[in-house]
Amino acid sequence: MDSDFRDxxxxxxxxxxxxxxxxxxxxxxxxxxxxxxxxxxxPPSLLICLRTESPTLRAVVDSGAFAVNLLHGEAEWVAALFASGAPDRFDRVTWRPSRHTRSPALVDAAHAIAECTVDRAHPAGDHVIVVGAVRSVERFRRESALLYGFRRYNEWSQTAPAARR
Incomplete structure (x- = not known):
């Protein structure tokens, strides 16, 4: 069942x-x-799901705040870096504390950043659902977004051909 669900x-x-x-x-x-x-x-809010054992989840809950860095289409390497768990990942990217929550903002890798405070958290299986109240949004002039599907990354651009109808 696990492999069918993952597929x-x-x-x-x-x-x-x-x-x-x-x-x-x-x-x-x-x-x-x-x-x-x-x-x-x-009110503006979003939800994220993080592994129960994740150090990031612990930091989110303990600090009461987090940032969601939406990656642009050329930031696949950043997605892979932060998926790897490499201990030096913040030394390998450009970041600054966000304005309101002081959560790390990945300014060169993101096309948008939402700063959130934790509204509530709900355990769910091997993850925790965190509801975040959006406190601010910062957008950058980048015209693509990074997508993941079929176990590979791809870029979705504002200049891509129109969708089929």
């Missing part, structure tokens, strides 16, 4: 983000996350 979900393309958090006095934490969706426009 099914791999055929569902989704945007790629890196969720980051900063605990006081600690190193920044972050992980690649494709389990993300908008939840509400009023």
């Amino acid at each position: 099914m979900m791999s055929s569902f393309p989704t945007g790629v983000s890196v969720v980051t958090a900063q605990e006081r006095g600690m190193s920044p934490c972050g992980m690649t996350c494709s389990a993300l969706c908008s939840l509400s426009v009023n």
Whole structure:
């Protein structure tokens, strides 16, 4: 069943983000996350799903804040880096503390960044669903987004041919 479920979900393309958090006095934490969706426009909120054992989840909950860095189409290497768990990943990317929550903002890899505070968290299997209240959004002039589906990355661009009808 596990492999059938994984195969099914791999055929569902989704945007790629890196969720980051900063605990006081600690190193920044972050992980690649494709389990993300908008939840509400009023008030603006989104949800992310993070592994129960993830250090990033611990940082998100302990700090009460996080940033969702939506990756642009040329940032596949950043998605792979933050999926790898490499301990030096923040040394290998350009980042700065975000304006409101101080969560790491991956300014060169993202086409948009949402700063969130934790509204609530719900355990669900081997993950925790975190509902975030969006406090601010920063957008950059980049015309593509990174997608993941069928176990590979691809780029979706504003200049791509129109969708079939």
